[in-house]
Amino acid sequence: MSLKTTLATGLVMTALLAPAAFAKTMVYCSEGSPEGFDPALFTTGTTFNASSQAVYNRLVEFDGATTATKPALAESWEVSEDGLEYTFKLREGVKFQSNDAFTPSRDFNADDVIFTFDRQRDEANPYFTYEGGSWEYFNSMSMSDLITEIVKVDDYTVKFVLSRPEAPMIANLAMDFASIVSKEYADAMLEAGTPEMLNQAPIGTGPFSFVAYQKDAVIRYAANPDYWAGASPLDNLVFAITTDASVRYQKMKAGECHLMSYPNPADVAAMQEDADLVVQEQEGLNVGYLAYNTKVAPFDNVNVRRALNMAVDKQAILDVVFQGAGSIAKNPIPPAMWSYNDAVEDDAYDPEAAKQMLADAGVSDLSMKIWAMPVQRPYNPNARRMAELMQEDLGKIGVSVEIVSYEWGEYLERAKAEDRDGAVLLGWTGDNGDPDNFLAVLLGCDAVGNANRAQWCNEDFDALVQKAKVTADQAERTKLYEEAQLIFKDQAPWSTIAHSVTFTPMRKEVQGYEMSPLGSVRFYGVDLAE
Amino acid sequence: MLKYLASRLLTFVPTFIGVTLISFAFIRMLPGDPITVMAGERGVSPERYQELMVQLGFDQPVYVQYFEYLKGIVQGDLGMSFVTKKPVWDEFFALFPATLELSLCAMIFAVGLGLPAGVIAAVNRGKFFDRALMSTALVGYSMPIFWWALLLIIVVSGWLGLTPVSGRISLMFYFPDTTGFMLIDSLLSGQKGAFSSALSHLILPTIVLGTIPLAVIARQTRSAMLEVLSEDYIRTARAKGLSPYGINGIHALRNALIPVITVIGLSVGTLLAGAILTETIFSWPGIGKWMVDSIFRRDYPVVQGGLLLIAVMVMIVNLTVDMLYGFINPKIRKR
Numbered sequence: 122m123s124l125k126t127t128l129a130t131g132l133v134m135t136a137l138l139a140p141a142a143f144a145k146t147m148v149y150c151s152e153g154s155p156e157g158f159d160p161a162l163f164t165t166g167t168t169f170n171a172s173s174q175a176v177y178n179r180l181v182e183f184d185g186a187t188t189a190t191k192p193a194l195a196e197s198w199e200v201s202e203d204g205l206e207y208t209f210k211l212r213e214g215v216k217f218q219s220n221d222a223f224t225p226s227r228d229f230n231a232d233d234v235i236f237t238f239d240r241q242r243d244e245a246n247p248y249f250t251y252e253g254g255s256w257e258y259f260n261s262m263s264m265s266d267l268i269t270e271i272v273k274v275d276d277y278t279v280k281f282v283l284s285r286p287e288a289p290m291i292a293n294l295a296m297d298f299a300s301i302v303s304k305e306y307a308d309a310m311l312e313a314g315t316p317e318m319l320n321q322a323p324i325g326t327g328p329f330s331f332v333a334y335q336k337d338a339v340i341r342y343a344a345n346p347d348y349w350a351g352a353s354p355l356d357n358l359v360f361a362i363t364t365d366a367s368v369r370y371q372k373m374k375a376g377e378c379h380l381m382s383y384p385n386p387a388d389v390a391a392m393q394e395d396a397d398l399v400v401q402e403q404e405g406l407n408v409g410y411l412a413y414n415t416k417v418a419p420f421d422n423v424n425v426r427r428a429l430n431m432a433v434d435k436q437a438i439l440d441v442v443f444q445g446a447g448s449i450a451k452n453p454i455p456p457a458m459w460s461y462n463d464a465v466e467d468d469a470y471d472p473e474a475a476k477q478m479l480a481d482a483g484v485s486d487l488s489m490k491i492w493a494m495p496v497q498r499p500y501n502p503n504a505r506r507m508a509e510l511m512q513e514d515l516g517k518i519g520v521s522v523e524i525v526s527y528e529w530g531e532y533l534e535r536a537k538a539e540d541r542d543g544a545v546l547l548g549w550t551g552d553n554g555d556p557d558n559f560l561a562v563l564l565g566c567d568a569v570g571n572a573n574r575a576q577w578c579n580e581d582f583d584a585l586v587q588k589a590k591v592t593a594d595q596a597e598r599t600k601l602y603e604e605a606q607l608i609f610k611d612q613a614p615w616s617t618i619a620h621s622v623t624f625t626p627m628r629k630e631v632q633g634y635e636m637s638p639l640g641s642v643r644f645y646g647v648d649l650a651e
Numbered sequence: 652m653l654k655y656l657a658s659r660l661l662t663f664v665p666t667f668i669g670v671t672l673i674s675f676a677f678i679r680m681l682p683g684d685p686i687t688v689m690a691g692e693r694g695v696s697p698e699r700y701q702e703l704m705v706q707l708g709f710d711q712p713v714y715v716q717y718f719e720y721l722k723g724i725v726q727g728d729l730g731m732s733f734v735t736k737k738p739v740w741d742e743f744f745a746l747f748p749a750t751l752e753l754s755l756c757a758m759i760f761a762v763g764l765g766l767p768a769g770v771i772a773a774v775n776r777g778k779f780f781d782r783a784l785m786s787t788a789l790v791g792y793s794m795p796i797f798w799w800a801l802l803l804i805i806v807v808s809g810w811l812g813l814t815p816v817s818g819r820i821s822l823m824f825y826f827p828d829t830t831g832f833m834l835i836d837s838l839l840s841g842q843k844g845a846f847s848s849a850l851s852h853l854i855l856p857t858i859v860l861g862t863i864p865l866a867v868i869a870r871q872t873r874s875a876m877l878e879v880l881s882e883d884y885i886r887t888a889r890a891k892g893l894s895p896y897g898i899n900g901i902h903a904l905r906n907a908l909i910p911v912i913t914v915i916g917l918s919v920g921t922l923l924a925g926a927i928l929t930e931t932i933f934s935w936p937g938i939g940k941w942m943v944d945s946i947f948r949r950d951y952p953v954v955q956g957g958l959l960l961i962a963v964m965v966m967i968v969n970l971t972v973d974m975l976y977g978f979i980n981p982k983i984r985k986r
Contacts, residue, residue: 156734252736337936359822363934372816530683571694
């Protein structure tokens, strides 16, 4: 056989969108390798997509293209008057998946729910320390001191007892770390002396069963035929790990995968013109901002901060850095989030007034540093370019700007320092669609010296956010958050820059794919046209 | 010969200790630590940070951490990855065959084309072929790997549709790893078309990874050949009426091979460095990509262990090259 024939044969065989005789296999070009398959041990979206979104379910889940929650493994729930007890009625007849080492003997029940959380909170649980046992999300959402007890009322009823009222509780339980694992599987693996299997060969109740993972190359799943909400129309799901965005694009064009994550912003226009491809877009649940250090003069003066905010042409940033794919931010939370206060007025772009305001504040010859992140993030595709635009704008009002950058780990570490010199570019993508996840995490007094990069602690703002956190009624919470946003704007600890739009390109035969504002990639309900 | 081998092996000891020190210090000199990188924008509370530091053993003085690490190495334990929680050793051996397979193919490609090209250029010194070949080699040598790989993907896979874009084999084929070498495993699997699929996936990465060594080998062969061709014994051979093939192929090439083999040996280091980029672009699940990910994640045990194992590989290759000299040149063997 000549080389050419060999190649041709190889190509025919490689052709993905092959004859109907093959099972329906969806191939997703993912951006990286999962760290493992027990989602509670990890914190990255890449890992969640490969584990919790495919293999597992949670008591409640985020509903399709919104951040609203819907019943999943819990059919319904009740919250006590004082907001301290959450009682969940569990779905009956839900089957766990099986693998070579394990076949479940019973359906999902309350024991699995209790085990799921106990392994993250109870030091006596044999799984508490397995695989390094750092339950980062559980801890960072303060679940360890929030949950005092989880009670099995009966096989299909569990009650969470909390130490304080927590309005975002339901949204928290929809997050990836709360994915329900099988206690029976965990027990069996412990007995077999291989507890790490819980992380390496996951068993869940989700739409796809884990088949195999070849490190850094391929993850294979098969549709779970017993899925409680009905089996997926796909037979198989494959993640082809492809780290480079240009290569992902080429693979999708060549038909080697059906859908890809994180396209290069520069490629999106060409993708939109390609007749074989469809590009979905979704307003990301994110915000990109510049955080001043409000503890260091002259940035402790609100008028200085506001003057600087007025000097920056955000429209230009949106056009150049985001290539128009986004919207100007005026609030710290994105417009898609409930309680977004549209009545807030953004600082007008007015260099003359800004100059005057600085002079009135007694500040002249100001020189400052702007920190530009060394990495590309959904909320900021090119921080260096953004910093350059700001440098130019601020130069026009007589402020000289030095742009500094550090390697990413170092950047994050140094940006936390309370005596930090300079304003940092950073941003946030929401975890659970609750405003508390932005306002308390990024601007609360507790977060100063940590995620609160503006080192800003405003008592009035903090009181409103804290009150909203323990208020059950959403209408009332909305009012509190709306008021907090007014204080935020008035005090200007940040220059709010933009909310970006995220894109998911796919081949046109992909049907029923829905982008999640939280950035999760889910294949349940997706089909491939013949 | 055995004595020589033993003395060479002894020199490994200080080199080995040096590598452990450098790899240990190198990753710790990079700013940022694994906990901060993992926490990302969210940050981590000072209390939790302390807890994790203790959990990862960073609360110990650095020299204690180093001796713990050395103790582990002596016991054959390179530690566990902070990220995947798997033994470094297991991860390395799961991924190394992929790198080895690609590197071997790249080497065969580079030597297979570079050696004859160098010889032909030397024999045709100053003629058009020589000049064309050497300018091409210069271009190949200076080619940025990343750009070259993307160009090949866009043209060969994208426009011409001749090869797959990335990966090791078509996703349609699924069989367990037996040897870790896809070409062998695909044959063993007995699945029709698996071998040709694996082969077609190797073409572009092999070319990309082999380009720089190819250029270096071609240039080195040419200059070594030119030197040898001007020697007296070649003139004698010519005068004796030996055929050009006999002169070039037997007398000249054999003697020119010594510096060429040195270059080939040194290219192994280049190959491993090139593998980092090549593997990243072609989604090739080898140790290059693994090391890059680990450096970004500050996965200390993986970076330390990986560097150490790679250094050992390079040392073994260098030793093999030294041994090879002996086979090619009996004068060295007798020394």
